[in-house]
Amino acid sequence: GGLSGGERRRLSVALELVTDPRVLLADEPTTGLDSFQAEKAVGLLRRLAARNDVPCVCTLHQPRASIWKMLDHFILLAPGGRVAYAGERKDAVGYFASLGHPCPAETNPAEYFIDLVSVDTEDPARRRTDADRIDRLVESWSEHGRSDVLPSPPREEGRSLRRRRRRPHSFRRFLALFNRARRQNFRAISVNFLRLCASSGLAVLLSMIFPGVSQGAPTARSVADRTALLSYSVINMAMMALMKTLDLMGKERHVVARERMRRQYSGGEYLAAKMLAEFPLDAGFSVLYAALLKRATGLRVGTGVLCGTLSLVTVACAALGFAVGSFAPDAETAMTMGMPLMIIYMVVGVINPGGVNPDDKRPIFLDWLKMASPVKWGIEALCVAEFKGMEFEKKRRWFRILDTPRMGGLALVNNGDEVLESLGLKDLTWKNLMRNLGILVLVELGVSLVGLNVNGPRFIEANQKEKVENDGCVSNTRKFRTKKNFSERVEGSNKMDESSIRSKGSIPAANRAISKAFQVDVSGVL
Numbered sequence: 001g002g003l004s005g006g007e008r009r010r011l012s013v014a015l016e017l018v019t020d021p022r023v024l025l026a027d028e029p030t031t032g033l034d035s036f037q038a039e040k041a042v043g044l045l046r047r048l049a050a051r052n053d054v055p056c057v058c059t060l061h062q063p064r065a066s067i068w069k070m071l072d073h074f075i076l077l078a079p080g081g082r083v084a085y086a087g088e089r090k091d092a093v094g095y096f097a098s099l100g101h102p103c104p105a106e107t108n109p110a111e112y113f114i115d116l117v118s119v120d121t122e123d124p125a126r127r128r129t130d131a132d133r134i135d136r137l138v139e140s141w142s143e144h145g146r147s148d149v150l151p152s153p154p155r156e157e158g159r160s161l162r163r164r165r166r167r168p169h170s171f172r173r174f175l176a177l178f179n180r181a182r183r184q185n186f187r188a189i190s191v192n193f194l195r196l197c198a199s200s201g202l203a204v205l206l207s208m209i210f211p212g213v214s215q216g217a218p219t220a221r222s223v224a225d226r227t228a229l230l231s232y233s234v235i236n237m238a239m240m241a242l243m244k245t246l247d248l249m250g251k252e253r254h255v256v257a258r259e260r261m262r263r264q265y266s267g268g269e270y271l272a273a274k275m276l277a278e279f280p281l282d283a284g285f286s287v288l289y290a291a292l293l294k295r296a297t298g299l300r301v302g303t304g305v306l307c308g309t310l311s312l313v314t315v316a317c318a319a320l321g322f323a324v325g326s327f328a329p330d331a332e333t334a335m336t337m338g339m340p341l342m343i344i345y346m347v348v349g350v351i352n353p354g355g356v357n358p359d360d361k362r363p364i365f366l367d368w369l370k371m372a373s374p375v376k377w378g379i380e381a382l383c384v385a386e387f388k389g390m391e392f393e394k395k396r397r398w399f400r401i402l403d404t405p406r407m408g409g410l411a412l413v414n415n416g417d418e419v420l421e422s423l424g425l426k427d428l429t430w431k432n433l434m435r436n437l438g439i440l441v442l443v444e445l446g447v448s449l450v451g452l453n454v455n456g457p458r459f460i461e462a463n464q465k466e467k468v469e470n471d472g473c474v475s476n477t478r479k480f481r482t483k484k485n486f487s488e489r490v491e492g493s494n495k496m497d498e499s500s501i502r503s504k505g506s507i508p509a510a511n512r513a514i515s516k517a518f519q520v521d522v523s524g525v526l
Contacts, residue, residue, distance in 0.1 A: 009033065009041045013048065016262075024049065026058035035064050042067045060110075068110040078117040084137045085113070099140055173265045177273030185281055192281075195240065199285045202236050203292035213297045220392045223419055226299065230386060231350055233293060234378035237310050238317040239342065241282050245321025246338045248278075250331025260456055267452030271322065271445065282318050283311035301385045305430065309381050312437050316374035317342075319444035326451025349375030351383065351423055374440060381433035384425055390416025 003011065009029055016024060026045060030038035042063070049056040060067065074092070076085040085092060092113065093103050103112045117134055120126040168176075185192070207213075212225035256270060290307040293299070299306065321338060328334035348369045370376050392415060413419050420426045 024054050024056045028059050039066050046070050063110045065108045076113050078134045082138045084117050174269045181274050181277035195285050199289040203289050207296035230382040231379050234313055237286050237314050241314040241317040242321045242342050245318045246334040247331050249325025250334040279315050282314045286310040286314040305385045313378035316441045319441050322448035323444045326448045345373035345375050349373040377433050377437040381430050384428050385430045387416035387419045
């Protein structure tokens with residue numbers, strides 16, 4: 001049940017009018033539509049142009065007679081981009097009749113005018129005749145057009161074409177973005193269902209893989225299982241949040257670029273709305289996972305601490321996805337950039353079971369990578385909350401020897417504090433680790449904002465000193481050189497290509513005609 005071709009065209013027009021444009025430019029709005037839908041599309045443009053007082057300029061190919069009658073003015077372009085006519089539609093038939101080209105009865109004038117500027121490339125004699133006719137039409141219009149066929153209506157100096165609507169307040173723009181993001185989340189039923197199944201399924205699966213973390217008093221033998229269980233929990237939540245955000249940012253990239261190009265909102269407003277809509281949902285799945293894991297295992301860490309830590313890890317990885325996605329042009333590139341980065345963060349963030357020697361010297365870039373790894377802060381926070389103050393179950397001497405951990409750095413530990421000392425986490429607290437993770441979230445959001453602004457839409461400002469002359473259009477680095485006669489360069493092709501615009505005066509003439517067409521209701525370029 002998707003949209004039809006005509007509905008998509010009308011939706012495109014509606015999206016453009018949301019921004020209250022000064023001029024509405026429609027590039028081939030009827031291409032790909034049947035005659036009925038094409039007439040409805042042009043009729044919509046005409047009604048909106050009249051109702052909103054927006055000049056509309058569109059390019060049309062072979063419009064039907066009913067569409068032709070909707071136009072107020074039109075510009076007829078010959079091969080090479082030269083102007084053969086630019087004026088009111090009602091005067092066109094009489095003008096061409098005065099040049100010896102009367103429109104036959106019961107013939108669509110638009111089709112007849114297009115035939116006048118077309119070249120028959122299959123017959124050499126006809127090709128030369130057509131080229132000569134086009135040269136005469138262009139020359140006649142060049143002389144006739146200087147009488148200012150499209151007069152500019154009197155207007156006060158500096159006054160705009162019309163009064164523009166006030167731009168909505170920043171809070172209203174943010175609220176609209178937030179509501180859209182929220183509705184997108186509610187409509188993604190299949191994605192949310194899969195995330196729900198993955199979160200609950202992983203909690204059950206990990207509790208079965210690590211049976212040593214059972215209910216009851218903790219034992220020294222369960223230290224390895226507890227460390228691995230907490231590490232895998234952080235990694236799983238981190239990967240799910242990152243992949244989802246990278247895919248989301250990549251898919252919305254082009255839509256956001258188009259809307260920001262219309263100046264509908266800023267990068268900060270978009271980021272704040274997505275953050276407020278996505279972070280609670282991501283944290284909700286983490287809470288579900290943590291609650292099921294706590295119930296299925298004998299973890300000592302409190303339910304609130306476990307839920308809060310995994311939720312903040314999820315938020316941090318979602319913010320990382322925003323940061324990477326803001327610099328990526330599409331979803332595929334975002335995945336290509338984000339997944340290797342996450343693997344690096346996983347490698348530097350996991351705890352070494354062999355223990356940590358504080359005297360070992362490491363490259364400084366490894367320390368920076370550790371600081372930027374949300375996996376590191378999450379695992380360390382959960383380990384500190386799990387093992388600090390832990391007392392193992394008291395057993396007889398021989399049973400205590402059999403119950404020792406089978407990990408080098410954790411061998412012969414007597415309590416949880418010694419476990420933290422072996423792992424290099426003795427002096428750390430859960431609150432400080434959570435604070436550092438929160439700072440990392442803010443840094444990642446700052447990077448996201450920079451990426452949205454750096455890779456946002458860019459506009460070329462018109463140079464006030466730009467010089468437009470009749471013998472060519474000269475601007476900074478472009479120079480359109482002149483040619484004397486179009487018939488000298490007709491070599492069997494009558495295709496109109498923008499790169500082929502080289503004829504004398506063609507660019508300034510087209511610019512003048514289109515600039516004056518902005519002051520009318522609906523203008524067509526044939």
